[in-house]
Amino acid sequence: MSTPLDKEIVKYLTEDARMSFRKIANITDKSTDTIINHYNSLIESGDIRGSTVVVDIEKIGYQGIAAFEIDITRSDEVTSEKIMETLIVMPNVIVATKTVGEHDIMVLAVIHDLEHYQQICEEIGQINGIKNISSDIWSGNKKILPKYFII
Amino acid sequence: MEMARQKIDKIDINILRNLQRDARTKYSDIAKQSQVSVDTIIKRYRKLQKRGIITNTTLLLDPRRFGDEVIANFNIDVEPQSIKEVIAFLEKQPNIKFSTHAMGEDNIFTIATARNMNEMNNLKEKIQSHNMVREVKTSIWVDQFLLCPENFELEPLMEAKR
Numbered sequence: 001m002s003t004p005l006d007k008e009i010v011k012y013l014t015e016d017a018r019m020s021f022r023k024i025a026n027i028t029d030k031s032t033d034t035i036i037n038h039y040n041s042l043i044e045s046g047d048i049r050g051s052t053v054v055v056d057i058e059k060i061g062y063q064g065i066a067a068f069e070i071d072i073t074r075s076d077e078v079t080s081e082k083i084m085e086t087l088i089v090m091p092n093v094i095v096a097t098k099t100v101g102e103h104d105i106m107v108l109a110v111i112h113d114l115e116h117y118q119q120i121c122e123e124i125g126q127i128n129g130i131k132n133i134s135s136d137i138w139s140g141n142k143k144i145l146p147k148y149f150i151i
Numbered sequence: 152m153e154m155a156r157q158k159i160d161k162i163d164i165n166i167l168r169n170l171q172r173d174a175r176t177k178y179s180d181i182a183k184q185s186q187v188s189v190d191t192i193i194k195r196y197r198k199l200q201k202r203g204i205i206t207n208t209t210l211l212l213d214p215r216r217f218g219d220e221v222i223a224n225f226n227i228d229v230e231p232q233s234i235k236e237v238i239a240f241l242e243k244q245p246n247i248k249f250s251t252h253a254m255g256e257d258n259i260f261t262i263a264t265a266r267n268m269n270e271m272n273n274l275k276e277k278i279q280s281h282n283m284v285r286e287v288k289t290s291i292w293v294d295q296f297l298l299c300p301e302n303f304e305l306e307p308l309m310e311a312k313r
Contacts (some may be wrong), residue, residue: 008211010212012209013209013212014209014212015207015209016207016208017174017175017208017210018208019190021228040170045216046213046216047212047216047217048210048211048212048213048214049210049211049212049298050172050173050210050211051173051174051175051208051209051210051211052170052171052172052173052208052209052211052300053167053170053171053174053205053207053208053300054205054206054207054208054209055167055171055204055205055206055303056203056205056206057159059202059203059204060157060159060204060303060305060308061307061308062303067255067260068225069226069290079278084297087297088297088299088302089302090298090302091302091304092302092303092304093299093302094298094300094302094303095296095297096293096296096297097222097292097294097296097297098249098292098293098294098296099224099290099291099292099293100290100291100293101223101288101289101290101291102226102288102289102290103290105307106224106292110227110303111215120161120206125228134255134256135227135255136253136254136255136256136257136260137253137254137255138251138252138253138254138260142249142251143287144248144249144262145249145262146207146209147209147210147212147240147249147307148211148214148248148264149196149249149262149298150211150298150300
């Protein structure tokens with residue numbers, strides 16, 4: 001992201017991703033086409049990964065978030081990429097990342113209750129190549145940083 | 152435990168699913184898909200906001216493109232009686248984006264971003280120097296982390312009681 005206009009576009013859309021390009025054009029005193037072009041460039045460069053709606057997880061039936069820190073068994077058949085691909089399509093898994101340090105992969109999942117937490121733990125444990133899982137539960141409605149991490 | 156879970160229907164789910172994928176989806180596209188009028192979608196969207204189910208819409212950004220080259224999580228073991236005090240201390244650090252009391256091996260979980268490894272290391276040392284902190288374990292996030300807002304399960308809410 002290089003121009004001051006890019007920064008302004010990102011600022012307005014981070015606050016309200018549905019703000020019209022025309023409105024941003026009016027505020028910034030630019031043409032709507034200019035705003036659209038800058039927005040498209042930000043998407044193409046990967047600066048903007050997308051946009052989403054932020055939901056109150058308690059209102060949709062979740063009681064908390066769990067972090068799963070995973071150690072994997074390395075082999076030709078098992079790669080962290082393959083495991084990540086499996087993890088990120090699992091229901092309730094909302095963030096997955098490879099890590100360097102104590103563990104190999106970190107996953108954040110939303111949980112309904114303790115039973116559900118245990119169920120997710122077991123599902124992750126069944127993925128080929130998982131050696132060990134340690135996990136933490138965070139109770140209550142936690143706001144992480146929606147612009148980076150969804151919640 | 153009190154359940155705050157609210158009842159929603161297929162149209163609400165369609166709105167949420169579309170906006171989870173792309174918050175800029177046009178109301179008219181959602182209306183066409185749901186086979187209802189654009190007005191209905193707008194009314195339902197506003198109702199979802201009013202009920203607090205939708206808190207806002209936002210961009211998903213790549214922190215590394217905005218100067219935060221390093222992302223890490225810290226698992227912090229502290230004296231049990233000082234959890235609140237340490238969380239308050241962590242929340243004052245500008246690099247720390249999230250801190251919570253965790254029920255697991257360690258009692259605090261934190262996510263931080265920094266401009267470079269040096270800055271992240273300085274942060275770790277600062278946390279370690281707190282007199283109530285026993286141990287700090289670091290995991291640095293590598294490559295692009297994956298996000299999937301569509302993995303929230305919404306369908307069970309259709310049967311839920313208000």
